[in-house]
Amino acid sequence: MALYVMKFGGSSVGDTERMKRVARRVVEKQDEGHQVVVVVSAMGDTTDDLIDQARLLNEEPPLREMDMLMTNGEQISIALLSIAIHALGKNAVSFTGWQAGFRTEPVHGKARIIDIQPERVQQALDAGNIVVVAGFQGMTEDGEITTFGRGGSDTTAVALAAAISADFCEIYTDVDGIYSTDPRIVKNARKLSEISYDEMLELANLGAAVLHPRAVEYAKHNQVCLVVRSSFNHNEGTVVKEEVNMEQGVVVSGIAYDKNVARISILGVSHVPGVLAKVFGSLANAKIDVDIIVQSGVQDGKADFSFTVGLSDREKALSVINNIRGEVPFEDITSEDGLVKVSIVGAGMVSHPGVAAQMFDVISKQEVNIKMVSTSEIKCSCVIEGSKLNEVVKALHTAYGLDTKDQVFVGGPEDRR
Amino acid sequence: MALYVMKFGGSSVGDTERMKRVARRVVEKQDEGHQVVVVVSAMGDTTDDLIDQARLLNEEPPLREMDMLMTNGEQISIALLSIAIHALGKNAVSFTGWQAGFRTEPVHGKARIIDIQPERVQQALDAGNIVVVAGFQGMTEDGEITTFGRGGSDTTAVALAAAISADFCEIYTDVDGIYSTDPRIVKNARKLSEISYDEMLELANLGAAVLHPRAVEYAKHNQVCLVVRSSFNHNEGTVVKEEVNMEQGVVVSGIAYDKNVARISILGVSHVPGVLAKVFGSLANAKIDVDIIVQSGVQDGKADFSFTVGLSDREKALSVINNIRGEVPFEDITSEDGLVKVSIVGAGMVSHPGVAAQMFDVISKQEVNIKMVSTSEIKCSCVIEGSKLNEVVKALHTAYGLDTKDQVFVGGPEDRR
Numbered sequence: 001m002a003l004y005v006m007k008f009g010g011s012s013v014g015d016t017e018r019m020k021r022v023a024r025r026v027v028e029k030q031d032e033g034h035q036v037v038v039v040v041s042a043m044g045d046t047t048d049d050l051i052d053q054a055r056l057l058n059e060e061p062p063l064r065e066m067d068m069l070m071t072n073g074e075q076i077s078i079a080l081l082s083i084a085i086h087a088l089g090k091n092a093v094s095f096t097g098w099q100a101g102f103r104t105e106p107v108h109g110k111a112r113i114i115d116i117q118p119e120r121v122q123q124a125l126d127a128g129n130i131v132v133v134a135g136f137q138g139m140t141e142d143g144e145i146t147t148f149g150r151g152g153s154d155t156t157a158v159a160l161a162a163a164i165s166a167d168f169c170e171i172y173t174d175v176d177g178i179y180s181t182d183p184r185i186v187k188n189a190r191k192l193s194e195i196s197y198d199e200m201l202e203l204a205n206l207g208a209a210v211l212h213p214r215a216v217e218y219a220k221h222n223q224v225c226l227v228v229r230s231s232f233n234h235n236e237g238t239v240v241k242e243e244v245n246m247e248q249g250v251v252v253s254g255i256a257y258d259k260n261v262a263r264i265s266i267l268g269v270s271h272v273p274g275v276l277a278k279v280f281g282s283l284a285n286a287k288i289d290v291d292i293i294v295q296s297g298v299q300d301g302k303a304d305f306s307f308t309v310g311l312s313d314r315e316k317a318l319s320v321i322n323n324i325r326g327e328v329p330f331e332d333i334t335s336e337d338g339l340v341k342v343s344i345v346g347a348g349m350v351s352h353p354g355v356a357a358q359m360f361d362v363i364s365k366q367e368v369n370i371k372m373v374s375t376s377e378i379k380c381s382c383v384i385e386g387s388k389l390n391e392v393v394k395a396l397h398t399a400y401g402l403d404t405k406d407q408v409f410v411g412g413p414e415d416r417r
Numbered sequence: 418m419a420l421y422v423m424k425f426g427g428s429s430v431g432d433t434e435r436m437k438r439v440a441r442r443v444v445e446k447q448d449e450g451h452q453v454v455v456v457v458s459a460m461g462d463t464t465d466d467l468i469d470q471a472r473l474l475n476e477e478p479p480l481r482e483m484d485m486l487m488t489n490g491e492q493i494s495i496a497l498l499s500i501a502i503h504a505l506g507k508n509a510v511s512f513t514g515w516q517a518g519f520r521t522e523p524v525h526g527k528a529r530i531i532d533i534q535p536e537r538v539q540q541a542l543d544a545g546n547i548v549v550v551a552g553f554q555g556m557t558e559d560g561e562i563t564t565f566g567r568g569g570s571d572t573t574a575v576a577l578a579a580a581i582s583a584d585f586c587e588i589y590t591d592v593d594g595i596y597s598t599d600p601r602i603v604k605n606a607r608k609l610s611e612i613s614y615d616e617m618l619e620l621a622n623l624g625a626a627v628l629h630p631r632a633v634e635y636a637k638h639n640q641v642c643l644v645v646r647s648s649f650n651h652n653e654g655t656v657v658k659e660e661v662n663m664e665q666g667v668v669v670s671g672i673a674y675d676k677n678v679a680r681i682s683i684l685g686v687s688h689v690p691g692v693l694a695k696v697f698g699s700l701a702n703a704k705i706d707v708d709i710i711v712q713s714g715v716q717d718g719k720a721d722f723s724f725t726v727g728l729s730d731r732e733k734a735l736s737v738i739n740n741i742r743g744e745v746p747f748e749d750i751t752s753e754d755g756l757v758k759v760s761i762v763g764a765g766m767v768s769h770p771g772v773a774a775q776m777f778d779v780i781s782k783q784e785v786n787i788k789m790v791s792t793s794e795i796k797c798s799c800v801i802e803g804s805k806l807n808e809v810v811k812a813l814h815t816a817y818g819l820d821t822k823d824q825v826f827v828g829g830p831e832d833r834r
Contacts, residue, residue, distance in 0.1 A: 016473045023474075050493070056433045057440075057497060058504035065503070068511050069496035072489040076467065079486035080474060086482070087475035094485050099560055120560070143516055143537070 002167040003125075004029055007039040007135065007157035012172055012231040013077055014044035022231065023084035025172075030090065030130055037121060037131045037164065039157040040081055042073025063108035067137075067147045071097070074134035074153075082132045093124045094132040098145065100160065102138030110149030113138060116163040125164075133160060151212020158215045162222035169224050170237070173210055176230035177238035178203070180402040181255040185393045188403040192238050195253060200226075200240045202345040202379040203256050216240065251355055252346040252400035255393050261291070261339045261383060262314040263371065265306040266321060268331025271298045276305075278328050279321065286320045288313045292341070292374040292383065302331075306372060308383060311337060339371065340389045343381040344396060356380040362399045366391050419584040420542075421446055424456040424552070424574035429589055429648040430494055431461035439648065440501035442589075447507065447547055454538060454548045454581065456574040457498055459490025480525035484554075484564045488514070491551035491570075499549045510541045511549040515562065517577065519555030527566030530555060533580040542581075550577060568629020575632045579639035586641050587654070590627055593647035594655035595620070597819040598672035602810050605820040609655045612670060617643075617657045619762040619796040620673050633657065668772055669763035669817035672810050678708070678756045678800060679731040680788065682723040683738060685748025688715045693722075695745050696738065703737045705730045709758070709791040709800065719748075723789060725800060728754060756788065757806045760798040761813060773797040779816045783808050 006026060013019050022040075029036050050069050054061045061069075078094035085092035101117035124131045135153025138146050148155055154171060161169035176191065178200070183189040195203075197220035204213040210228055219226050219240065229237025269275055276295075283290055288309055295305040309317045314335055321333055342363075349355045356373075359380050363370055368391075372383035384392060397403060423443060430436050439457075447453050467486050471478045478486075495511035502509035518534035541548045552570025555563050565572055571588060578586035593608065595617065600606040612620075614637035621630040627645055636643050636657065646654025686692055693712075700707055705726055712722040726734045731752055738750055759780075766772045773790075776797050780787055785808075789800040801809060814820060 016470065019474060053433065053497060054500050057436060057501040061500040062503050065496045065499045065509075065511055068513075069493060069500070072493050072496075075492075076486060076489050079482050079489075080470060082482045083471050083478040083486070084474040086479050092482075094482060096485075096562075099562075145513075145516075 001033050001035065003035045003037075003164065005037045005039060005157050005161040005164075005166045005169045006172060007153060007170065008041070008172045008231055009153065009174075010041040010044055010047070011174055013040055013081065019043070019080055019084050020087075022172075023081060023088055025231070026081075026130055027085060027088050027090050035125050037125065037133060037160060037166070038081065039133050039135045039153060039160065040074065040077045041135050041153040042070075043077050043080075046073040046076065064144065067108045067145050070147055071134070071137045071145055074136055078132045078134045082130075085130055085132070090130055091128060092130040092132055094134070095120060095124075096134050097137030097156070098139035098143075100133045101163075102156070102159075104138035104140055104146045104148075106140040106142065106144065106146075108144075108146055111138060111140075111146035113148070113155070113159050116159055118160065118163045121160070122164060151214050154212045154215035155218055158218045158222070158224050158226065161224045162218070167225070168227055169219065170227045170229060171211060171215075172229060172231035174230065174232065175210060175228075176233060176235045177228055178210060178240070178254070180253070181393055181397050182257070185390050186255075186397045186403075188397070190402065192253065193236070194239045194241065196347050197240060197242060198378055199253050199345050199347050202343070202376070203254055211240070250346070250401075251348040251352045252344045252396075252402065253348075254345050255396050255400075255402070256343045256345060257389060257393060258341045258343075259386065259389075260310045261308050261337075261341050262311050262317075263306055263308050263336045263339055263383065264314070264317055264321070265304060265334045265336075266330050266332075267304045267334070268302045269305065270329050271301050271303045275328055278324060280307075282320050282324050283309075283317060286316060288317050288320065292372050292381065294372050294374075308339075308341070308372065338386045339383050340386040341381050341383050342389065342392055342396070343379050344400065345379045346400075347378050349379070350377045358399065359396065362395050363392055366395055368392055418450050418452065420452045420454075420581065422454045422456060422574050422578040422581075422583045422586045423589060424570060424587065425458070425589045425648055426570065426591075427458040427461055427464070428591055430457055430498065436460070436497055436501050437504075439589075440498060440505055442648070443498075443547055444502060444505045444507050452542050454542065454550060454577060454583070455498065456550050456552045456570060456577065457491065457494040458552050458570040459487075460494050460497075463490040463493065481561065484525045484562050487564055488551070488554045488562055491553055495549045495551045499547075502547055502549070507547055508545060509547040509549055511551070512537060512541075513551050514554030514573070515556035515560075517550045518580075519573070519576075521555035521557055521563045521565075523557040523559065523561065523563075525561075525563055528555060528557075528563035530565070530572070530576050533576055535577065535580045538577070539581060568631050571629045571632030572635055575635045575639070575641050575643070578641045579635070584642070585644055586636065587644045587646060588628060588632075589646060589648035591647065591649065592627060592645075593650060593652045594645050595627060595657070595671070597670070598810055598814050599674070602807050603672075603814045603820075605814070607819065609670065610653070611656045611658065613764045614657060614659060615795055616670050616762050616764050619760070619793070620671055628657070667763070667818075668765040668769045669761045669813075669819065670765075671762050672813050672817075672819070673760045673762060674806060674810060675758045675760075676803065676806075677727045677729075678725050678754075678758050679728050679734075680723055680725050680753045680756055680800065681731070681734055681738070682721060682751045682753075683747050684721045684750070685719045686722065687746050688718050688720045692745055695741060697724075699737050699741050700726075700734060703733060705734050705737065709789050709798065711789050711791075725756075725758070725789065755803045756800050757803040758798050758800050759806065759809055759813070760796050761817065762796045763817075764795050766796070767794045775816065776813065779812050780809055783812055785809055 082092040082094040103115040104111035135156040226240040293307040368388040499509040499511040520532040521528035552573040643657040710724045785805040
């Protein structure tokens, strides 16, 4: 007998028939002799519908009240799933985030979990129930309802798995695992049987659509064994864990890409101490996430530098920079979209020099210009012209021997709730 | 400055425009210098929609999970109303039943309130907020979410008004007060400016659609000053309180009727001790509410008796009685529908003998047969042929001088959520 946490996203419980299928899947697991906790998201478009209703009343609804509003999406899901499980003759008990013991910091819209007191979950399990827990939500010490923000339900599942020492945390989704790259681009993309937390983190951060990076970090920190698999079939998924049995010669596990990239370049900046801190401090204050930062050499006491932000932050970033022109004098500012960031990821890269050089070589052979580069111990990213995405990903997939091996990846962020 | 509890039902917050209207109404009250707590029901058909979804999954959904499901209706309303109030530049804080301190007995679907700990409501009021509380819901000592059943939001409003010592508890609805009878039947029906709790209780129990009897009882017990008024205009409503300034000569305040009546007659029952207890005990065990009970005189050791139940309980009641035929022998059992119960209500009746006799006289003058009679200190009810309803109500309304005085009533139960 093992203890499983099974997490199903919004599309897996999108309508009554899908809800019934999830109920059967969960009951199947219990029938195999296991204890089961299920974490569910809001059904299909429920959250978006609630947000739309709020915006009809108020263009800037207060965050506290939005949390009060949005948590209903998950609470409706857990009740309905529990009702569907009862229809199969099994006992199920649903718990909201606060009932399941999720305590968070006093922040609305993106609260972090500070503690989980899973006694009620444990007691309900011990009494033979399938326990159904609302994802994405918790409560502050003062009894205020909070939500976790994007990737919240994945985080709920992983955190709860850690708190109750579950043997496995299965993330059910609409793909059946982690692929070596996007199968929509590379026909030969292969499903990986295993991947390390760090590789998954790089892939998740780079725009992979299956697991939210926050959940992967939580899993890594608590050594929770994650399994990514399909809610539509019984194929074995991809196991995400600390130690991966690396095949001989496998250096790059997967190829990821991210289309949500805008580049901003500031030209002729006076090179005095504190300039970078001023620029990026201002962007951080405006809550703009900056990804890659590249600075050119200094000439005549002036430097050019470029950085990338998400497409939706492009205009805001330009205006933030223009607003500090008095304190940080520069000659010109330009921006560019229509770009894509392509990355190779692999835990083996750290011990294999020349992997990045090989990437630049492959890209240049496609006669594609590399606009920016960023590297870490287990990944190398290049920003290129968006129109060249497919040919570059295909070439890299072949060059690193992924067409024939059992390896990583996943689509763009547009699939992700 | 006074402290108001304002309660709005589902139809008052049925869509975005109505929600905005309620927000304006509430802000208006605060602008007049008062403190305001608002209690709201689920929007329009939300609760029914949730129930429908549950039934698609399970024909007999467990009550605990139905409570988990249905409470979302009110929680969505409070968040949206609070968001709409913020749009008007005022601070509002929404609270679920458990956050507002409603503690209930551990029963699902129709829990009774055992205690209210309104500290959070009081603190939020003291901080200058409009406080928006979810009707119909509470929490048990063990942290289980419960609902109050029919009339639950009225009860929430009255109970909270008592707990925070509110000066007024205003029930906003789709009629602008309590009328001397149903205006759809009697054109001259008049709105009452005042009515006593006891009269309102009789009217509520007799099928009045405006206030749930449970809420009126709670108000009477806690001496909460209730005001029934329209959410669609600013007309003064009807005040329900203990002491009413009775006009000279006003004996009957209003005429009520109830179409939800089926009569069951058991004929030739052996008249031995315990027979009535057995019959009505069995009906009570089957959760069938019996209203009027009439027993004829005993002849040859045998008696006939009749009682009324709601139309939907008719078949069930017949089968319960047939099942105990072994223990309670009788000759025959018959049932009848197409009936209506007409009642006159008035606190003045207790000191005016002959009021009931006058009622029988008025009805007989319409050549209508009285099938059953039931009386209390402040009301007298007659069951008659349903087809005679309108003429009897009109005749009574005129006979008791209500056509020209400022007096009571309200429609059938079909308007009531």
